[in-house]
Amino acid sequence: MADVVGLLVLGIILVVLLPFLLLALIGMLWAVVYPVMLIWAVLFSGKKLDQQIVNTASREASLRKTLGRDPLTTIDGGYRTGITSCGVVWAGVVYGPSHWHLLIGWINNLVGGSVDIFQKVISAGRAEAMQRLRENALRDGWEDVINVRIDTSDMTPQGARKSIKAVEVFAYGTGVKYT
Amino acid sequence: MEQTVQGILVVNTETIPGMMITETFGVVSGSTVRAKHVGKDIFAGLKNIIGGELSQYTELLQESREEAIGRMVADAMSRGANAVVNVRFATSAITAGAAELFAYGTAVKAE
Structure with missing residues (x-):
């Protein structure tokens, strides 16, 4: 009888402690994984960013070449005639600097002046979002996108120090078809 | 789309x-x-x-936006409109990993 009660108590304690044990496990894993990832970021994140920029630019160039023009315009399209159908089209990308870039940016911030590394990261995200807008528009069968707007919003909540550092670039417009 | x-x-x-x-039916909105x-x-x-795109969150915002637009359209439908013009989007991060998406526009009847 005492054995059964003892096991029961032990079981209850284990069940109650389980979430904390899991948290501790994740914490320990994080302590091991984080330095490795950081070294990886120091070595490769700059290269990865450059590759991303080149990739987006080449996709954009090939699309422009096949179309002969850029399908995106920011004007309302009032001058256009012969539009037969239209509809909203959008694309968004969540893009963040690596922790190595954050460190470079922090040092750059101490010195002042333009913080080129963040500008580069956000531009890469923006170029990617605009390219996806072009691709989405063509995939949906639109010929042009008028009234394009680009929003950038922070994915990091105010005051949250230990959270992801990223921005969301969101591009949207109205796709139009002529015939 | x-x-x-x-x-x-x-x-x-x-x-x-x-x-x-x-005809206009006022501002319609949807958020999620x-x-x-x-x-x-x-x-x-x-x-x-490592940096770069966080595709999990890209996907999250894509889904949220579709839901927000769906709610906005439902609002427009309930008012008897057949189109929504001048649609705008707003995003705000509430906590890390949860985002509020808001879509709004003007419900109209177009012929």
Whole structure:
């Protein structure tokens, strides 16, 4: 009888402690994984960013070449005639600097002046979002996108120090078809 | 994304090309707060160390936006409109991993 009660108590304690044990496990894993990832970021994140920029630019160039023009315009399209159908089209990308870039940016911030590394990261995200807008528009069968707007919003909540550092670039417009 | 969402024409221009706006029904809006499960949050946190695109959150915002637009369109439908013009979007991060998406526009009748 005492054995059964003892096991029961032990079981209850284990069940109650389980979430904390899991948290501790994740914490320990994080302590091991984080330095490795950081070294990886120091070595490769700059290269990865450059590759991303080149990739987006080449996709954009090939699309422009096949179309002969850029399908995106920011004007309302009032001058256009012969539009037969239209509809909203959008694309968004969540893009963040690596922790190595954050460190470079922090040092750059101490010195002042333009913080080129963040500008580069956000531009890469923006170029990617605009390219996806072009691709989405063509995939949906639109010929042009008028009234394009680009929003950038922070994915990091105010005051949250230990959270992801990223921005969301969101591009949207109205796709139009002529015939 | 089709030309119309549930039979309602959605554009972000002030007018609809080739159509005449005959009646307005006021501002319609739709919002949603969505989050991904904790595994994806952890994975996104790891990916953030290396930098670059966080595709989990891109996907999250894509889904949320579709839901917000769906709610906005439902609002427009209940008012008897057949189009929503001048649509705008707003995003705000509430906590890490949960974003509020808000879509709003003007419900109109266009012929």
